[in-house]
Amino acid sequence: MSEAGVIYSDVKFTREKKANVVIFSLPDTTYSEVTISKTQPSKTESPEGYQQDVLSKRSKVTSERLALLVLSGLLVAAVIGMGVTKRKPSSTVQPTFPKTPEVKDQTCDKCEEGWEQHGGTCYNFSISKSSWNKSRDVCRAKGGDLVKIDSREEQNFLQRRLSEIMTGGEDKFWIGLTDSAVEGRWLWVDGSPLDQSxxxxxGTEPDNWKGTKGKHPDGEDCVRMGEKGGAKDLQWWFDAFCSNPHKSICEKAGVRGKFKKVCD
Structure with a gap:
């Protein structure tokens, strides 16, 4: 590589005229020097070498520019990430999660052996026969009571089950309905009145029959299901003498009254 220097000077001349003769003198001379350096390829250096040098410099500049772009991109991504992290969720879009029920507030009693579960209630169909009062005592000793029928669906369930377990003859079952306290005022064992719907x-039941020759002056004050007629009468209720020995239907762990709900 070679360098060339160029020098410029500013000169002030004083003009005098004497006898038609112009004389230039230099009383005050000032000058300034400017040097311009220009790099040119050496004549001894080959064009191929010069091109390689230029390409090398361009490559270096390109690499530096690429590195700068990469760093700038990382910086922008970091700033955006920090903004997303610090940004508070919108009050109108907040995730909701279902609350897990506390186990301590649940009662999940399963039906014991000898009991059948249906609609959240456990039922026991007794095989022994006794009076209405004694049958109720047996049910209460087992933790339940004589069945209270709350719906047509429950009535249909009991009717279906009786048709499956009845052995014939007068296979009758006590339920938890009586008017022994006040004649004609039918109450369930939990004290609630009979829903007229x-x-x-x-047929003509309840008829409060008092027996042959008035043998039962108190009449028929307790209610049963099942009849000698078979399946056609299973869906009906009959009032009967509370002292008659019949089978019974107990229930417990129900959804009503003091009973506990059974987890499905």
Whole structure:
């Protein structure tokens, strides 16, 4: 590589005229020097070498520019990430999660052996026969009571089950309905009155029959299901003497009254 220097000077001349003769003198001379350096390829250096040098410099500049772009991109991504992290969630879009029920507030009693579960209630169909009062005592000793029928669906369930377990003859079952306290005022064992829209009396029942020659002056004060007629009478209720020995239907762990709910 070679360098060339160029020098410029500013000169002030004083003009004098004497006898038609112009004389230039230099009383005050000032000058300034400017040097311009220009790099040119050496004549001794080959064009190929010069091109390689230029390409090398361009490559270096390109690499530096690429590195700068990469660093700038990382910096922008970091700033955006920090903004997303610090940004508070919108009040109108907040995730909701279902609350897990506390186990301590649940009662999940399963039906014991000898009991059948249906609709959240456990049922026991006794095989022994006794009076209405004694049958109720047996049910209460087992943790339940004589069945209270709350719906047509429950009535249909009991009717279906009785048709499956009845052995013939007068296979009758006590339920938890009586008017022994006040004649004609039918109450369930939990003290609630009979719903007039949910009564399943057979024909002229209840008739409060007092027996042959008035043998039972108190009349028929307790209610049963099942009859000698078989399946056609299973859907109906009959009032009967509370002292008669019949089978019974107990229930417990129900959804009503003091009973506990059974987890499905």
């Amino acid at each position: 949910l009564k399943f009396w057979k």
